[in-house]
Structure formats: structure tokens, C-alpha cells
Amino acid sequence: MSFILRNTALLRSITSVIVRGFTVIIGKLPLNGSGKMSMMTNVIGLECVVCGRHYPPSDIWTCPNCGQAGILDVRYAATARFTAADLAERPHDLWRYQELLPITATSQLPPLQVGWTPLYQAPRLARELRIKQIWVKDEGRNATASFKDRASVIGVARALASGAKTIACASTGNAASSLAGIAASVGLPAVIFVPEHAPDPKLAQILLFGATVIRVQGNYDQTWELCQEACAHFGWYNRNAAVNPYLIEGKKTAGHEIAEKLGPEIPDWIAVAVGDGCTIAGVWKGLCEMRQLGFIPRLPRLLGVQAEGANAIAAAFFSGKAPTPAPAATMADSIAVGAPRNWRKALRAVSASVGTFICVSDEEILLAMRVLGRQAAIFAEPAGAAALAGLAKASKLGLIGTHEQAIVLVTGNGLKDVKSAMRAADKPFTLPPDLRQLITFFEKSR
Numbered sequence: 001m002s003f004i005l006r007n008t009a010l011l012r013s014i015t016s017v018i019v020r021g022f023t024v025i026i027g028k029l030p031l032n033g034s035g036k037m038s039m040m041t042n043v044i045g046l047e048c049v050v051c052g053r054h055y056p057p058s059d060i061w062t063c064p065n066c067g068q069a070g071i072l073d074v075r076y077a078a079t080a081r082f083t084a085a086d087l088a089e090r091p092h093d094l095w096r097y098q099e100l101l102p103i104t105a106t107s108q109l110p111p112l113q114v115g116w117t118p119l120y121q122a123p124r125l126a127r128e129l130r131i132k133q134i135w136v137k138d139e140g141r142n143a144t145a146s147f148k149d150r151a152s153v154i155g156v157a158r159a160l161a162s163g164a165k166t167i168a169c170a171s172t173g174n175a176a177s178s179l180a181g182i183a184a185s186v187g188l189p190a191v192i193f194v195p196e197h198a199p200d201p202k203l204a205q206i207l208l209f210g211a212t213v214i215r216v217q218g219n220y221d222q223t224w225e226l227c228q229e230a231c232a233h234f235g236w237y238n239r240n241a242a243v244n245p246y247l248i249e250g251k252k253t254a255g256h257e258i259a260e261k262l263g264p265e266i267p268d269w270i271a272v273a274v275g276d277g278c279t280i281a282g283v284w285k286g287l288c289e290m291r292q293l294g295f296i297p298r299l300p301r302l303l304g305v306q307a308e309g310a311n312a313i314a315a316a317f318f319s320g321k322a323p324t325p326a327p328a329a330t331m332a333d334s335i336a337v338g339a340p341r342n343w344r345k346a347l348r349a350v351s352a353s354v355g356t357f358i359c360v361s362d363e364e365i366l367l368a369m370r371v372l373g374r375q376a377a378i379f380a381e382p383a384g385a386a387a388l389a390g391l392a393k394a395s396k397l398g399l400i401g402t403h404e405q406a407i408v409l410v411t412g413n414g415l416k417d418v419k420s421a422m423r424a425a426d427k428p429f430t431l432p433p434d435l436r437q438l439i440t441f442f443e444k445s446r
């Protein structure tokens with residue numbers, strides 16, 4: 001039954017694309033370093049990650065030959081490039097990598113600050129983990145406080161360029177709150193589909209940004225299908241990263257930034273939390289592009305970090321078999337993905353990097369939240385701290401040597417999930433307003 005639904009949705013979405021007749025104009029960007037958007041994109045086509053077929057750069061979502069498994073990869077003209085001198089002139093946000101983004105001059109770009117997040121050195125953290133050097137990239141500093149903003153700005157820009165009057169996605173978490181915020185920044189109506197069991201706190205950000213929230217009486221898969229069908233039926237722009245190949249193009253800019261900022265200092269490892277797999281694949285794509293452009297002399301290895309209770313991609317990495325969907329059980333809701341859709345891109349990236357996967361328990365994630373707060377002053381949501389938990393474990397297991405250096409990608413801010421933060425943190429001390437008792441307290445605690 002659900003198989004039939006899937007195919008119907010796919011057919012409808014293809015039909016609606018043909019009906020709308022929207023295609024991207026292929027062309028070259030002038031490399032003038034002015035930071036202004038040129039008229040055309042450098043996208044030359046889409047390549048299916050399953051069968052390798054090529055398609056023109058239209059707004060088709062998945063490979064018609066492979067169905068929903070056929071996730072597409074955006075390809076650029078060989079002439080699409082920028083130099084360090086070009087970048088030096090440009091604003092500090094993700095649009096600085098315009099030549100390698102699927103946007104045009106006529107696209108209206110969301111005004112919120114996305115990208116160019118801080119990359120801190122964390123020497124005390126490195127000492128605690130017995131690693132030579134650690135950098136922390138704080139993605140919680142994006143406009144709506146998560147990495148997902150990098151994808152949402154591309155989605156919203158493309159929605160506006162295609163003339164869509166509404167944008168939609170199915171999510172309970174950061175993809176939804178990010179889309180709601182970025183859409184609000186340009187006045188584009190957003191419809192968010194959430195499963196019935198969506199936790200209330202997650203809805204606050206989405207609702208505050210004025211999105212229409214549809215609570216679907218069903219599980220996440222049914223919610224996702226309904227969103228697909230609604231997009232096809234109403235002609236809404238679909239921000240689901242699992243089927244929209246352009247969103248990962250925003251995510252890859254984190255890789256661009258790391259390479260631009262560190263250059264020859266690029267470390268041995270990058271630890272990234274993995275749920276659906278799109279984030280780690282995006283970071284890898286950005287790094288590869290920067291390697292090709294000569295910004296970095298070599299590529300780092302990827303450490304994919306999954307929760308023990310949601311480890312489909314890690315299990316597939318070690319077994320060599322396709323992931324088997326299973327219920328996800330972890331407090332790190334942003335990586336609680338039971339049926340990942342971008343696993344091929346993720347596995348390909350980690351293998352190509354000669355990297356590996358590691359799985360962490362919720363206890364290890366809670367500990368990592370504390371350590372990150374104390375040793376680097378970064379407040380992370382559980383999925384954001386999972387990367388550090390994985391790095392700590394990899395160091396303990398000897399997978400990462402004491403002479404090696406690493407980046408931890410902190411994907412979401414701790415204020416997104418205060419309940420978990422309170423679990424990770426110590427309790428306050430309660431005392432009467434009396435100095436003598438305060439003195440006694442500190443004498444005792446010495």
C-alpha cells in the first residue's frame with residue numbers, strides 16, 4: 001500500500017514539474033569577485049547516486065529510473081570556481097561560494113545571517129580528549145540556531161526563483177524550525193507537517209515564525225508521504241532534504257568554510273553527527289570542491305557519529321549491506337532517524353575519506369554536552385554534542401592518535417532542548433541569604 005502511495009507521489013511531483021515547465025538556465029558566472037550574484041547558475045546537471053544517469057538541471061526531485069531511492073547529486077561546470085582573492089572581497093556568509101551554489105542573480109536571497117560560523121580552537125578540550133588539537137565549529141550560531149539553515153536558505157531561494165507561493169517540509173525538529181524562520185525572513189508562507197507525537201517544545205519556534213503547522217495523525221513516514229503528495233498537488237516547493245537535491249548544496253558550505261579558514265592546517269579528522277546522512281555528505285562535498293580548487297592540500301578523514309539507538313548507517317557501513325529501517329531510540333532527537341534516505345551519499349563520503357563510523361550511547365552524549373560546555377563554552381543540543389562524544393570514544397579506542405588533530409561540527413544549539421541540558425548539567429545549590437552559611441558552604445566544599 002505504502003509502495004503504491006510512494007509511486008503515485010513521485011509521478012505527481014514529476015508531472016507538476018513538467019506542467020510548471022521550470023528549468024534552470026545553464027551558463028557561466030563571471031568571476032569578478034564583486035560578491036554580486038550573476039545571472040545564471042553553474043549547474044550543468046543532476047546525477048543519480050544509484051544508477052549514475054544524468055539529467056538536465058530541472059527541478060526534478062529523484063531519479064525517475066530509481067524512484068525515491070534515486071537521490072540526485074548536483075553537478076557544476078568545470079569552469080565553476082573562485083579564488084582566495086575573490087573570496088577576500090565577499091560578505092561573511094554562505095553566499096560567498098556563489099559559483100558553486102544553485103542560485104541565480106534574479107533569486108531573492110534570504111537576508112538572515114547563515115554560514116561563516118565561528119571555528120574555535122579548544123586546547124582544554126583537546127587535552128581532555130588526549131588529542132593534539134581540536135577546533136569546534138559552532139553551527140548553533142546560524143540564524144535559527146542549527147546547521148539546517150544552510151539548507152533552508154537554498155530551499156527558500158530556489159522556491160522564490162521557481163515562483164512557488166508556498167514552501168513545505170515534514171519534520172519535527174531543526175529542518176522545520178529552520179524552514180519556518182528562513183521563510184518568514186522573506187515573507188514566504190511555510191507549511192510544516194509534523195507527526196502527532198511531535199514534542200510540544202519543538203513546535204514553539206516553528207509556530208512563532210508563523211508557519212502553518214499540520215499535525216498528522218500518524219507516524220513520521222506517513223507524515224512525510226502526505227507532505228510529498230501535498231507539494232505535488234498544490235505546487236508547493238518541497239524542502240525535504242531526502243528528495244530535494246539542491247539542499248545539500250547549502251550544507252556543503254560548511255566544508256567550504258573549514259577549508260577556506262584552515263587551508264594547509266586542515267586537520268586529520270572531522271567528526272559529524274549523522275541522522276539521515278545528508279549533513280556529513282554535504283560537508284564532504286564542500287571539502288572535495290575546495291581540494292579541487294587548491295584551498296587545501298589534502299582531505300581530512302570523516303568520523304560519522306550515530307546514536308547507538310539510531311545506527312542504521314553505521315551498521316550498513318560495517319556490514320556492507322543496505323540499512324534496514326528500525327525504530328529509532330535516542331534522546332538526540334535530531335539524529336533519531338530509523339529509515340535514513342541519504343545513506344548512500346553518507347557511506348560514499350565516509351569511505352572515500354578513509355574514515356569510519358562510531359556509535360555513542362545517550363550517556364556518552366550527555367557527558368559530551370557537559371565537557372563541551374566546560375572546556376569550550378559551547379552549549380549544544382544532544383545531536384550537536386554527539387560528534388564530540390564520538391571523537392572522545394574514538395580517541396579512547398585508539399582510532400584517533402594523540403598526535404592527530406580534529407574538528408568537531410556542533411550542529412545545533414543547546415537552547416533547542418533545555419530539558420536534555422538540565423539532565424546533562426549539575427544541580428544548583430540552595431542556601432538562605434546569609435553570608436555565614438555561604439562561608440560554611442564553601443569551606444565544606446573545599
Ligand SMILES: *Cc1c(COP(=O)(O)O)cnc(C)c1O
Pocket residue numbers: 146147148173174175273274275276277278279280334335337381383384411412
Ligand atoms: C539534522 C541534524 C543532524 C544530522 O543531519 P543529517 O543530515 O540528518 O545526517 C545533526 N545534528 C543536528 C542538530 C541536526 O539538526
Ligand SMILES: [Zn+2]
Pocket residue numbers: 048049050051052053063064065066070
Ligand atoms: Zn537512478
